[in-house]
Amino acid sequence: MTEMRMRDALREALREELIRDDRVFLLGEDIGAYGGSYSVTKGLLEEFGEARVRDTPIAESGIVGVGVGAAMAGMRPMVELMTINFSFLAFDQIVNNAAKLHYMSNGQITIPIVIRMASGGGSQLGATHSHSLEGLYAHFPGLKVVCPSSPADGKGLLKQAFRDDNPVIFIEHTANYGLKGEVPEQEDFLIEFGKASILREGRDVTLIGYSGSVHQAVRAADLLAEQEEIDAEVIDLRTLRPLDMDTVIESVKKTNRAVVVEDDWRFGGFAGEIASQIMEKAFDWLDAPVARVCSKDVPMPYNRNLEFAALPSEEDVVEAVLAML
């Protein structure tokens, strides 16, 4: 094990994949000379040269379009979109081309593209630059959606993304880039998609999160244990597509209660999907309606205090748990 930050773990994954497979190349705004907005690609231009680490103009639709085309032609590109907020500009390329060409060509075409983007609020970037859209991308059949919460998961899942023949939307929470954690030193460390991890075992309630919200869930579990003697189980979904409901259902059958925590808005969001599936698959094991702790139903405020009030907190999770006991 080596302790490293998320951004370094991600960089290691990219570096290893660039070495392993010469079809891999990187495209994105400021990923070369500047080293990436979140320093994920720092040093890769120097090591691999301009042919494989390409700075692009500010033109998200164009960048993703080039990536999709390259993937169709046999390359395995990674496109960095700087932040998820700019992916709206590339929405048609992602949703209509990347996600559907395999299906619409009857499997003749595959699109092995990795599209990385930073997500989440909490950095006073205002309403237009603070989105959490993991659930939005998970809505579309044809896309895989990966959202790691730790450096080890970041490395193992990103390397796995390059091995996948489908378009993978790889979403990194901005608050996680500086997060330190132990990363296995084993060669070619991979984490299979569709395997949730149980971060903490408990018997009273299941807390379900992914990406940034996993950390609120873990802190809430600590508070519940310290202050209320409530034993919470915490599940990190790791990937929303494919989605590991088996682990969730098994846990709910044990605890009889579930709270879904996510940074996205509650209305029409992914937490509703989880809650629905729990209701469908474990109705007779529920002791309370599944609760959702999500962002307030407003565009993200710029003011720091208001922004924190709008985002889900560990206290919100504790409150939701207490309300169902």
Added chain:
Amino acid sequence: MAFEVTMPQMGADMTEGTLVKWIKQVGDHVERGDVLAEIETDKATVELEAYEAGELIKIVVEEGDVAPVGEVIALIGEASEETPDIERKPAAETPPRRHVESAETPPPHEEDLQRPLSEAPRVPAEEPAAAAPKEAPAATSTPPGDAAREGRIRISPVARRIATERGVDITQIRGSGPDGRILRRDVEQAAESAPQQPTPQPVPAAAPAAPRPKPAETGAGLSRMRQAIARRMTTSKQTQPHYYLTLDIDMTDALAFRKQLNEAADDERRVSINDLIVKACAVALERHPKFNAEFADESLKMHERINICIGVALDEGLIAPAIMDCGSKTLGRIAKDAKDVIERAKGGRLRADDYSEGTFTITNLGAYGVEALIGIINPPQAAILGVGSVMARPAVVDGQVTVRQLMKVALSADHRVTDGAEGARFIKEIQGLLENPASLAL
């Protein structure tokens, strides 16, 4: 604890059944799936299987008696078990099903809750329930009486399931959850502190129960099957507005095809004309799924399985058992299954699902020499195909009058489900399939 054996519901319209014969006697050991008794329903005598293993410790309904669906007819338990005190109610007071199972389901009607306290073994609201949970927040938890007066007991799904499994009477539990909801912990505590006898609730005096005639007087000379046919056909004609379409199907090629098939087939798989029609209907129903549906008030209930009933004439009446999943069966398999189901129908050995899960019916009087048969829909299905005899008749082919083997068919369909043009496409599809019979071998 003892498991209750109840009068099963075999078919949507069955309300009561006659206990013809007890195969197992008190003291006999039974395994799951063993035949306990023979039950006579409206349409057939069926075997009642045990759902639990144990010893048959009590027989409540004697041979020859009639019991409503859901009533306890016997108990299965441990050999050593003390026989719970359960007696047959006099026929006039036999409670409807929901009262027998009131330990599992909240009483749904206001009048049920207004029964005199003397008859209801309910804990008075002000008295703490036997299984008062720890730290029950007094401010939010509602006494059972109050919760019940709201018309519904608040209980979580898992708590309800465990209460059912362990025979806990939820009306006796004070819920410790939000707004007095009964939670898993409450039921588990109640189960531990006061093991429940599976004693049915007493009959509420207010519950109206029509006097039920003794079996000997049943229908004054009408057999149960005759009564069922009368009721079902009346229901069909009164509630399902029929429309009718008829046409001739040229069966010349189909007869040749059948002959060819049967030259190669063993006895078991010999194909009858009716088997060809069943197969043609199965294929047509796949393409026209609204004829494999039923009208359900505000919506259509589309069936995934294609279970085609075939009318079988018996001495005492008529029954239409189904050949299951015709959509995925070959002609040979349909022939084999049809033989099996007809034989069992004639021997009175049909199972409940044989005639309760049909989705479409074919009634064929071809063997009786009739030209046309216009059927009455078998409710709640959406259509029936009536089939007449195959007769050598003059037909016009390519402008020439020639002798062909013609068969008249009539589609009777529920106009609430489909319209005439849809019916026309459906019956034409059947015609097309039978006139090009090779497609039925696919």
